Amino acid sequence: MQTAIDHEQLVNAIGDAIVISDATGHITLWNPAAERMFGFTRDEALGDTLDLIIPERLRGRHWDGYHKTMDTGQTRYGNDVLRVPAVHKDGRSLSIAFTVALLTAPDGRVTGIVAVIRDETARFQEERALRKRVAELEAQS
Template sequence: MNDNNTAGIDFEQLVRSIGDGVIVCDAAGAITFWNDAATRIFGFTASDALGHSLDLIIPERQRQRHWEGYHKTAATGETRYGNDLLRVPALHKEGKPLSIAFTVAMLHSPASEVTSIIAVVRDDTARWNEERALRTRVRELEAAARTETVAS
């Protein structure tokens, strides 16, 4: 469906060149699309990822919870993460931990069945590390303040 606002836009080029990682999986969870930004974030190339499951980037301790949510979303066509950011741990190809933030979208068949689940992903590791350092510093200052109060 083309209207005046989308005429002439090459959506495949848009998704391939956007700065956020775009990962598309089929309803069963196999990766069917992986853009260059996903490669930059996770280290896996499209050829590394295509046809494989998201277990490539999901830490083992998170997998069961992830797949429960994934299959529920595929079955119901409903997710709260279409508008709300989901922040979770992830893995880089080299094994280093990442923190990612993403939203979810779905593509449907003409019969309204979910055919694909799309994640639009951003590397959130720097922000997460900064917040963790700030929380640690607040705890240290609170402990020091308690110690001063007790000593007085």
């Protein structure tokens, strides 16, 4: 049995942030989970670049890779989960994990990238505290 899927409803209901950017890096889709995660409303994010959430110190590297992906039509990340820092609207740092997929036109040309993003800040902080505690215990031995 084939059931029609309301893709807009899916994107809006899902708990992970979904962000789509075009070939120039401008945001074209920003779901409610992205609003909650990063603090920017849909209206604030749409049309802006991904610099909105990329820490300033990482922007150069990000854009080098982004433009290379747009030019070659290939990403070296495939289905890998990427873990990187991000920035919330209020300036605080976030630790995010995400996957990316390339969006293409019928002629095969890459038109953008979709990222499905999860906030792992709490998990990252817990792991850091555990590593610190292990180091302290090993130093006592």
